[in-house]
Amino acid sequence: MTRPLLAVEHVGMRFGGLFAVNDLSFEAGQGEITAVIGPNGAGKTTLFNCITGFYKPQVGRMTLSHPDGASFLLERLDDHVITRRARVARTFQNIRLFAKMSVLENLMVAQHKRLMAASLFSVAGLLGLGRYRNAERDAVELARHWLERVDLLDFADVEAGSLPYGHQRRLEIARAMCTGPLLLCLDEPAAGLNPRESAELNVLLRSIRDRDGIGLLLIEHDMSVVMEISDRVVVLDYGRKIAEGTPAQVKGDPAVIRAYLGEPDDAETGRPPC
Amino acid sequence: MEYFLQQMINGLTLGSIYGLIAIGYTMVYSILGMINFAHGTIYMLGAFISLIAYLAATTIGGAPVVVALMVALFATMAFTALWGWTMERVAYRPLRQAPRLAPLISAIGVSIVLQNFVAQAQGARVKPLPPVIQGGFTLMDGDGFSVNLSWMQIIVIVMTLALMAGFSWMIAHTRLGRAQRACEQDMKMASLLGIDIDRVVSTTFVIGAALAGVAGLMVTLYYGVIDFYIGFLAGIKAFTAAVLGGIGSLPGAMLGGLLIGLIEALWSAYFSIEYKDVATFGILIMVLVFRPTGLLGRPDVEKI
Incomplete structure (x- = not known):
């Protein structure tokens, strides 16, 4: 088996006492769209910041492997080197x-x-x-x-x-x-788009995957985008991975539903409402 | 009328020199958001190097005046550029992430070091240079007063205009300029697009220093006397020019330089020459109070 484009292994990023990302491992393949989802504050953007060199994670390893065999340990590189040599590009939640x-x-x-x-x-x-x-x-x-x-x-x-x-x-x-990337990281590309623009975006992202054959890593809240175009979905909550799989698998995962909708409510657990 | 015209010419010449120095302030500010208070001393360094290079070329090398001037020009630009690069490397880059006050203090430190080094190495006395380029035109011959435009003034103004035009073109049309404008707007993003920020910052310092060096060369030739302390006042005046034009704005720096030169010349002509610095810095205060963004500067609108 060939090495995946991006392999994230046991990455942890701590701010003071808070683990924004905690022991996170997953892979993103070439020619695939991998979505990272999770409730607010789950550590999605922190993960992106680690991959693109904004932050240096305290633990873990992130390996980017090119098809020609070259590989880069992203946590050791400066951000402009990550773009230029490792060929990772990103966009921002707030457009920059x-x-x-x-x-x-x-x-x-x-x-x-x-x-x-x-x-x-x-x-x-x-x-x-x-x-x-x-x-x-x-x-x-x-x-x-x-x-x-x-x-x-x-x-x-x-x-x-x-x-x-x-x-x-x-x-x-x-x-x-x-910038000629092999991995494109998109931080909420559909945020603030109307349904028509959002549909156009789906077409564009698919064409990037299929025509350019690069890997896409996507943070997105808009589930219509995620479910429609992702090949794989990684779900984070409190910095940990709670589920991973195809969109259909993830959709039915009880852990995911719990993270998004909360625990079964008070009546069932017998606690008095406060 | 003749008197006024003469003062305009003098003012424009002086203003050109301020403008060249002001470009360095404004460029560094627009990219790093810091005032490089050691910039004035680079101008002083330029003046000394040009004097030494010129004298060496003529007396030791026996070169004709034109050649000696070219030698002085290249030596000055090369040395001041090198100094600018070194200064950024040693005094500012390690403090890039530090609070804003830190690089400011290190800038003052750098300028004190350089000033005292020059005072020690070259002596604290005023250094004269006999006029190199003499003569000029008489533009107008009024009763008892004639308006003169000397060759030296023409050289200063033309050279400044050429440098400013070349520099503006570079910023607008070359890759380096594009990278500089990108860094100016969003340094982090520029870095994420693969631009080597450190190199862009270095280049900025190198270019700014070389321009200040040329200003130093011209002042040596124009006034013929320099000492180790000229950088301080000229630096602060050029800073005033940059603020007046709108700090961070390139055309602003040039305009501000010319205006400060004119104000100084006209004030000396019609009021009192002793108070010309008061006039200049009075303007700095007025601008800071009434129009902090300067004449051509655009206010930073913070989105909320």
């Missing part, structure tokens, strides 16, 4: 676009590292060498490709901050994809 830059520029920034390397860290650029211009053209081409995929081609020169909310969400995904 470069609001004052144009849509196209947002996508160009995402390719900065590759561009810099191609132009010998700008030296060639200053000399106006062809290589610089070629790299720039390729970058624009890739940006255009993603603008087309997320249906924002007409907005290329618009200031990103002035786009409607749903467009900003899609742009953020396009920007993450422009």
Whole structure:
């Protein structure tokens, strides 16, 4: 069996006395959409922050394996190295676009590292060498490709901050994809979208999985999104994994229902209501 | 009228120099959110290096004036850039996560170190340089007063405009500029997109320092006297210029520099030359009280 794209093993992240993530292990495969769900405060975003280098977990190991055999221990890398070499990209719950830059520029920034390397860290650029211009053209081409995929081609020169909310969400995904990731982490991509936009998002995420063949890791509260597009679901509660499986398996799991809806109510346990 | 015109020319020349220094303040502020109070001393360092390089090239190397000036220019930019890089590396980067006061204090420390080093190494007395580039035009010949535009003034203004234009172009159109604007808006996000923040910050310091170095070179040539202490006042004035224009705004820094230069020249002409610094810093206070975002700065709107 080949190694999974992302293997999270016994990861723990503690803030003071509180374990935000506690002894968590799961895997996310290439060409699969893995959803991480759980009630508020279950540690989903903390997990993302660990994977993308915002936090360094105190215990555990997170291995990212590329198809060519290279592997990276994410907890040891700086965040920009995680993006660049381990090829993990992410989006945010609260959108973090470069609001004052144009849509196209947002996508160009995402390719900065590759561009810099191609132009010998700008030296060639200053000399106006062809290589610089070629790299720039390729970058624009890739940006255009993603603008087309997320249906924002007409907005290329618009200031990103002035786009409607749903467009900003899609742009953020396009920007993450422009870094050339093998694992794309999406933090509540459907939050604040109307049902139509949400359906479009499902189509987009599926196309990323099927056409680009990369792995997606998804935090989502919108169960219609989770149930429809996920291949596997990991359920967290209080930082621990309480269930894992296909959407159908998870839906019927008593532990999951308990986490979301609470314990059977007072009358049954015999405690007086207070 | 002639007198006014002459003061305008003088003011623009002086303002160009302030503007060049102000760019360094504003760039560092926009990316790191800190005021680099050691920036003025870089300008002083630039003045000394250009003097030494120029004298070395002419007396030891026997180079003609133009060549010597080029040598001085490159030496100045190279050394101040190196100093800017080192300063960031040694005094600021370790304090990036520290409370804001810490890098401020370390900046003051760095400037004291450099000032005293120069005072020790070069002597505390004023260093003169005989005028290198003389002559100019007479623009207007009024009764008893003529308006002069010297070659040196032309060089200062043209060079400043060229540097500012080149720099603005770099920020707007190159990859480096794009990365810088990205860092300015959201450093963490830029890092998550694979941009090496440390490198961007270093570059910012290097460029800002090189520009201040050029300002130092020009002041050496223009006034012909320098000492180890010039960085302090010029630095604070350039800072005032950056605040007046709107700190964090690049065109603001340039505009602020020119305005401060003009105000200083005109105040010295019509009021009292002893009080010109009072006028300048009076403006700093007024701006901070009445328009803290400066002329071209945009207020930080916090979303709630």
